[in-house]
Amino acid sequence: MASLVRSWIPLLILQSFLVAVAFGSKEAEQFSEALLLKPLPDRKVLAHFHFENRAPPSNSHGRHHHLFPKAISQLVQKFRVKEMELSFTQGRWNHEHWGGFDPLSSMNAKPVGVELWAVFDVPQSQVDTSWKNLTHALSGLFCASINFLESSTSYAAPTWGFGTNSDKLRYGSLPREAVCTENLTPWLKLLPCRDKDGISALMNRPSVYRGFYHSQRLHLSTVESGQEGLGSGIVLEQTLTVVLQPETTSVETNMQPSWSLSSLFGRKVVGSCVLAKSSNVYLQLEGRLGHESKNVDTEIEAHKLWKNADFDLSLKPDRVLRESSGLLFIFDIDKSSDSEPFDLGLNWKLPSKWSCQQAPLQASRFLMGSGNERGAIAILLKATESQEKLPGRELTDGRCTIKANIFQIFPWYIKVYYHTLQIFVDQQQKTDSEVLKKINVSPSTDKVSSGMLEMMLELPCEVKSAAISIEYDKGFLHIDEYPPDANQGFDIPSALISFPSHHASLDFQEELSKSPLLSSFKEKSLVRSYTEVLLVPLTTPDFSMPYNVITITCTIFALYFGSLLNVLRRRIGEEERFLKSQAGKKTGGVKQLLLRLTAKIRGRPIEAPSSESPAAESSFLSTKLIFKIILIAGAAAAWQYFSTDK
């Protein structure tokens, strides 16, 4: 297979060159792959796969691509997508141990389930239509129920709280979507080498899904060429972030586990994807500043960086970069082959401890109250230890402040009372004007649209904790609006907390912008974190016995309304008059006969029935009735006895 591919390479390269020349474009399509490995403080390892596919601007629409996936380019053209991000996530990002203030976490720590946002390049009136069509297209493309985001009750149009200011932005998330290999396979199909070659060959499904966190992301943006008549280029960025627990045999708990690529994934890299322009493996070590020395150039010093008393690497890095908080080892995998596979290993020798840089405030969200009637949602922001050290503090009116944006979507059955918004800073209740800088509320409409809350808090720098609570009533759903597992409860999607004045970026001392992964890390990205998904139990009808419920309800209604109507509309006087006249007309022969008979038996003259007490009459009738009932019951018992006792 590999040899076949290799024999085709020159041909392919020639062809692409010819095509490029023929169309006169200056840039060719580019694909690059990279893998970043990073040991985490809690004895886990983060692996971040990064694939970037660039299609340059071209003036001919509908032409064939060489590397760029056609499905995506068609999607972009059809729905005029300006920017879009789709992520599938399983597990929770641990902000405390895995970091919250680096580009990796701010871009790849995603909410559980599916999250999709897109900016369109269409007139305002067509944005919703484009969104709906896009969700359906993506749903088919990625084997996921993204089409549930089509309903207007499940998405929202954030204005500024999301971080991207655009009125053509739509955002939706599906917290309950289960993520598995059926979503990964179509995602891999977009790569030129799929998972057959290069770095993506590491993606052994069992090991990828065994991880503690798994987030697969697809981000695409269009690049305007700026030239007249030339279309726009597309940049497709695909990342897969997994957090894995290396197998360890050591019993010592404070010792970091040693690992290698083959022990993590059960596979090795045998050469790069031949279509990739660059394919690198990076190893990021945080908190390695103790070994800082000015002269890295000397061979011995450089050697010391990767083979020292603390740890050693199994392979010699091609380059070592320093950034503000650690080291970055760069490996080129082009040299590896079948006979000499690339199997990077990290061997710890001494116990080592470090901590990740955290976002200024750590957010957690929870539900308050119990019962099926009402409750409250609370968002708690707690200061982290690294808060003081962070840049991005602002001085407004001579006060040092931290800004925090909160963006939250409420499904319509969570009927939020926005006036009950309470803000506590350091356990003191604050008025809105004190801490709230901006707020944008769009209330929900029952069964039509979801509610949205965006607010910008301005907290003092020395804040220890801030809490926001907002009350809600639980709505009632129509019986056919319940999902199949209604008794589990309903999800409130994650809230997004972002810090508009804090930006995360890796600051390399050397200039090296060739790699797309590193250049994306160098860009300043907004520090953001998603909160937990909440589960709200709503009142659910007893689906298991609708028949019983219907029967009981109908019986009660019939009894109630029947008797009420009877009381209301019966005219007793008239009825009696009518009956009297009836009785006067007709004297039944049989009845007369019976009366005489009874009179004879009793030995009394025929008396007017009027003198008889009604109770006695009814008792006489009822004894007969009871006698009949007993007779029938006896017969039934006898039948039962003889029929079964054989």
Next chain:
Amino acid sequence: MATEKRNKEEEEVKTDDGSPKIKPRPIVQLGIFLVAHSPVFSVVFSAAGVLALLILPLLAKNTYISENALMPGSARSMLSNRDVSDGSKLVKDIKNYRLNHEGQVQKLVGKYMSEMVAEVYYQKFHPEGNQFHPLHFFSGPDSYTLLDNVSCASYGVNVAGIIRAPRGDGKESIVLVTPYDFINGGDYEALSLGITSTLFSLLARVTWLSKDIIWLVADSRYGDYRPVAAWLSEYHSPSFKVSDLLKCGERNTADNFRRAGTVAAALVLKVDGRSERFEDTLSIYAEASNGQMPNLDLINVVNYLAVHRQGFYVKVEKVVSLLSSSWLKIIGEIFEAVGKLAHTLNPDWNFGIPVADYLEGSATLASSLYSQALGIPTGPHGAFRDNQVDAITLKVSPRFPPDSKTRQHDFFLRGARLLEGTIRSVNNLLEKFHQSFFLYLLTSPSKFISVGVYMIAFALLVAPLPMVAASLYIEGCKALTKSTDNPTENLKSWKWLDAAKQVFALHLFGFIVTLLPYFICQVPGQHSPSNRSIMWGTTSSSLLLITFAAIPGCSPFTSRHHGTHWAVLKSVTISAAFIGLCLMSIINFATAEIGALLLVPTCLMAQPIKPALRSRRIKSMLGAFCSMVLLTIGFPVMFFAISKGLFGEGLVGLSLGGEFWTWLESLWAWKSATYLYIGMVHLPCWLLCLCILFHPS
């Protein structure tokens, strides 16, 4: 009620025109028939009600797991010896720690938890939370923000650890609670920490978790319930305002309270005393406040795993004195004989059970009814039920002394396996517990009576009330029509008004008496419970006198002949009792059932004592005597004393008032609806029956 109304209407029709030719409809006919023969039917129905109650142990069904997703016992236990040694080590360390007085045991437990990679935090709470407030009945668990002047002298510290499910989404959690007295906890109590620590050590490693696990070590220095309630209140309704309690002690617990999603289920584990049996004993406690029960599936899972996997002897609470009672034995023998006879008639009729089983079943049923009727939770799980979380308390009694090392290993292994299996089952659940029963009575750990069956006994008991009320009303109307010639007073439809006034006045009185303890508690100074009960008694009786004096025609001692006829009064009383019992059966069925057993015969038998004495007939004398006996028993204090005697706690004579006060105090402290029932239904009806007894007719 509807039938009653219709009966009255129909009766009016009859007496108005006296035209017999109109043939009433069958249902009306039946109603008239029932009303006309109400004495017979009331006896039959009441007897049938009592019989149905006695027959309930026979009708109990075997429990079954209703929710398929639970799959108890299908997975193999992953517990290893390493985990058990972790648990044993903790128990040993606690013992040493306590011997050497090395400081707070909480820290030791916290250290163990954090070694198992759990998130640990400490929560301070104030021991006093339950205060009686008349308006707080039926309100949800309130956050204790009202505590402004908190003293640092006494507070408890809970320790909690959370294991996050590796791949879970953190929406749901399961809570394990081990109450432990950190100051003077016994050796047995420490074993519960050992079991849970064993389990926790396993859960920190497993990959199958989908719900987070919270282990709460509740500081049971101030009782089992309070620490759990305080923790839950902080979990579900925290106050974001500054609390003085946080300043107490050295640890700053202000910010580190952690949560883990909606609580799906909770298990409380306690180890106490040595088992009297050969096997280790597991007692299940399930009753929460106001007779609420957890979903039956939770009990089923625990029972299934304990019996079929871990070989525990499982039991639920029972009234021991009933086991040796001879009358119940005779009834059991009769039922057994009847069952055998039925079996010989038709081999398919298998409702007979042996006497021993019947006795066990009835003793358990009685205890189940009593615990539900009392409305006081039987353990810390009650705090969870108040937050709509299904929870049970498991009390394990090992068969070995606490210092036996060899047995301890096996005990930890089995206890932890039981919990592991239960947690694994709950972890499997996609939805919250909803499949199985919430309304049931247990007759043994594996047998239950569902609501559809036990309702029959109550329905039969209260069925005579509307019939008798109707017939008495007719009777009273007739008597009044005879006695008065004034045509304006002949408006029949308003005859009940005088009686209703009296009934209303007495119910109002009952309401005020119910609220009185709140004001008595406000009286400054320290008073013993007996003094308070005397205060209560005197204020109530003076209030009663005022009521009689203020509202004319209310008193039984006025000898006005044109006053309300006793039959009408009794009719309205019975109607009021009927409404009260039916309402109570919705709120707390067991209270209504026991209340009906007392109130129905009292109401039915009540009749003026004077004519009976005057007539000097044996039958009416007997009736008067019966009604007097029933009224004596029906007095709440009297019934309290008798039930205390029944439960084998011995009568205490003079301090009875004090004990009664303490009992009532516990009722309102737990927000038990039974207290409201006693004050607002039972007491007024009892007083009305007293009025009827001394009615001057």
